[in-house]
Amino acid sequence: xxxxxxxxxxxxxxxxxxxxxxxxxxxxxxxxxxxxxxxxxxxxxxxxxxxxxxxxxxxxxxxxxxxxxxxxxxxxxxxxxxxxxxxxxxxxxxxxxxxxxxxxxxxxxxxxxxxxxxxxxxxxxxxxxxxxxxxxxxxxxxxxxxxxxxxxxxxxxxxxxxxxxxxxxxxxxxxxxxxxxxxxxxxxxxxxxxxxxxxxxxxxxxxxxxxxxxxxxxxxxxxxxxxxxxxxxxxxxxxxxxxxxxxxxxxxxxxxxxxxxx
Amino acid sequence: xxxxxxxxxxxxxxxxxxxxxxxxxxxxxxxxxxxxxxxxxxxxxxxxxxxxxxxxxxxxxxxxxxxxxxxxxxxxxxxxxxxxxxxxxxxxxxxxxxxxxxxxxxxxxxxxxxxxxxxxxxxxxxxxxxxxxxxxxxxxxxxxxxxxxxxxxxxxxxxxxxxxxxxxxxxxxxxxxxxxxxxxxxxxxxxxxxxxxxxxxxxxxxxxxxxxxxxxxxxxxxxxxxxxxxxxxxxxxxxxxxxxxxxxxxxxxxxxxxxxxxxxxxxxxxxxxxxxxxxxxxxxxxxxxxxxxxxxxxxxxxxxxxxxxxxxxxxxxxxxxxxxxx
Numbered sequence: 001x002x003x004x005x006x007x008x009x010x011x012x013x014x015x016x017x018x019x020x021x022x023x024x025x026x027x028x029x030x031x032x033x034x035x036x037x038x039x040x041x042x043x044x045x046x047x048x049x050x051x052x053x054x055x056x057x058x059x060x061x062x063x064x065x066x067x068x069x070x071x072x073x074x075x076x077x078x079x080x081x082x083x084x085x086x087x088x089x090x091x092x093x094x095x096x097x098x099x100x101x102x103x104x105x106x107x108x109x110x111x112x113x114x115x116x117x118x119x120x121x122x123x124x125x126x127x128x129x130x131x132x133x134x135x136x137x138x139x140x141x142x143x144x145x146x147x148x149x150x151x152x153x154x155x156x157x158x159x160x161x162x163x164x165x166x167x168x169x170x171x172x173x174x175x176x177x178x179x180x181x182x183x184x185x186x187x188x189x190x191x192x193x194x195x196x197x198x199x200x201x202x203x204x205x206x207x208x209x210x211x212x213x214x215x216x217x218x219x220x221x222x223x224x225x226x227x228x229x230x231x232x233x234x235x236x237x238x239x240x241x242x243x244x245x246x247x248x249x250x251x252x253x254x255x256x257x258x259x260x261x262x
Numbered sequence: 263x264x265x266x267x268x269x270x271x272x273x274x275x276x277x278x279x280x281x282x283x284x285x286x287x288x289x290x291x292x293x294x295x296x297x298x299x300x301x302x303x304x305x306x307x308x309x310x311x312x313x314x315x316x317x318x319x320x321x322x323x324x325x326x327x328x329x330x331x332x333x334x335x336x337x338x339x340x341x342x343x344x345x346x347x348x349x350x351x352x353x354x355x356x357x358x359x360x361x362x363x364x365x366x367x368x369x370x371x372x373x374x375x376x377x378x379x380x381x382x383x384x385x386x387x388x389x390x391x392x393x394x395x396x397x398x399x400x401x402x403x404x405x406x407x408x409x410x411x412x413x414x415x416x417x418x419x420x421x422x423x424x425x426x427x428x429x430x431x432x433x434x435x436x437x438x439x440x441x442x443x444x445x446x447x448x449x450x451x452x453x454x455x456x457x458x459x460x461x462x463x464x465x466x467x468x469x470x471x472x473x474x475x476x477x478x479x480x481x482x483x484x485x486x487x488x489x490x491x492x493x494x495x496x497x498x499x500x501x502x503x504x505x506x507x508x509x510x511x512x513x514x515x516x517x518x519x520x521x522x523x524x525x526x527x528x529x530x531x532x533x534x535x536x537x538x539x540x541x542x543x544x545x546x547x548x549x550x551x552x553x554x555x556x557x558x559x560x561x562x563x564x565x566x567x568x569x570x571x572x573x574x575x576x577x578x579x580x581x582x583x584x585x586x587x588x
Contacts, residue, residue, distance in 0.1 A: 010374075011368065014368040014369060017365075018354070018361070021361065022356045025397070026356065089354075092352050093348060093352035094352045094353070096352060097348075097352045100316060100317075100341055101370050102369060102370060102371050103369045
């Protein structure tokens with residue numbers, strides 16, 4: 001006979017622990033989100049360094065300008081990995097195993113997101129370390145680092161919930177992988193490689209202005225190269241939180257549908 | 263009201279949207295401490311029934327009470343009473359056996375201080391103590407099934423649902439699992455609802471058997487009673503030459519009703535006839551057979567008598583239907 005239900009915090013912790021253990025035991029889930037964004041940043045920094053000479057470019061270090069990109073790109077990688085892992089749980093019936101326990105619906109989602117957030121923090125610290133090691137001057141100082149890590153939490157949770165929604169909705173890892181290029185289109189049609197005001201092509205500048213990813217990049221970038229830009233921070237946190245405000249309820253609803261227990 | 267450890271099902275129906283009526287109005291009762299074998303071919307409705315009884319699927323119609331609780335209105339109470347090992351041993355290949363047990367124990371509300379000891383006890387019990395810290399991706403099919411059983415037992419359930427627990431297992435692993443299930447009933451008084459497509463499994467393990475086909479229970483009773491219902495034994499002959507098959511079938515038809523078999527020629531004997539009658543007649547007629555065997559009625563005969571098909575034939579039919587749909 002079952003003992004009294006596990007505390008919700010314990011349930012969240014157990015699911016988060018599993019998520020982290022799984023990730024740690026899959027080098028293919030850990031290494032690419034760390035290495036690929038940094039490699040892309042290095043390539044871009046080498047090729048586009050001269051753009052810092054454009055009048056109005058906000059810094060003389062393209063590396064400092066580009067360092068924001070890995071933070072967002074890494075979050076996208078995490079979204080894919082978290083979503084794919086969850087979809088596999090649906091496909092293999094592991095979700096049914098969980099459904100047969102005393103696990104609360106939202107504790108499963110919270111635990112899963114806690115695992116994604118923990119990984120997001122590790123990634124953020126790694127990118128920050130790479131930036132500092134390559135001579136980037138972090139203008140916002142230690143308090144800015146704390147804000148950056150808080151932002152990593154919001155972005156990871158919001159995008160992690162998006163991955164979870166897709167996993168519970170489709171139950172297909174392939175469907176989630178198919179979304180990967182779409183998210184990257186958003187990344188590339190943004191202010192990833194140039195400040196919006198310096199983008200010469202009209203349609204691209206308009207697209208980048210309409211693209212929320214631009215504001216998420218500019219939020220991180222502002223902490224690195226400007227210090228404290230309240231408007232950039234508000235827009236960045238605002239858009240990331242907006243993604244979360246949509247994706248978390250969607251994921252929660254899709255989870256309830258998927259966990260069809262009476 | 264169903265008894266505390268029992269199962270009571272009345273008029274249970276489960277229809278899938280755009281799909282067939284997987285469970286078509288079944289009634290059954292499982293007594294506390296009983297092992298109930300739910301026998302049928304693939305696609306007969308066994309797993310759907312288990313999903314409904316374990317609260318994973320709501321029924322379309324009918325009622326089901328497990329351990330005295332209604333599966334629709336009292337899902338959490340049902341889940342607290344039951345242990346479930348579903349058809350697909352859904353394990354995480356990257357976790358170890360011990361990781362799985364620790365996770366399951368936490369989610370089932372086992373107090374923290376007891377979790378490690380409970381995990382060790384179960385690992386020992388299912389013979390996985392040596393493999394406890396290995397990732398599940400390195401486990402054999404039998405090891406995965408045993409771990410699945412251990413996970414189902416973490417919270418000491420009073421009712422255990424096992425959905426085709428031995429499918430795909432080698433004979434040794436199969437008999438080890440049978441022993442464990444029998445022990446659970448014998449020593450712990452656990453009620454077991456076991457689905458299977460293996461006649462032998464139902465025959466060896468189950469106190470009572472329900473035979474399901476196309477979503478309906480076509481026969482129910484103890485294996486002995488079901489076989490006694492068929493009553494008469496069958497005679498199976500293997501012709502020496504394939505071209506003699508029809509002639510031997512016609513000859514044997516004089517002694518009883520022909521049976522649909524693929525490997526040999528068989529008849530269900532009429533009352534009062536025995537093997538010696540056949541042997542004498544074969545000898546006198548000079549019929550050339552390699553082998554002649556008298557078989558007591560089996561559950562397959564029961565299935566054949568109730569559905570007009572052998573269990574094996576029904577499984578092949580279900581597979582063909584699935585391929586046609588898919």
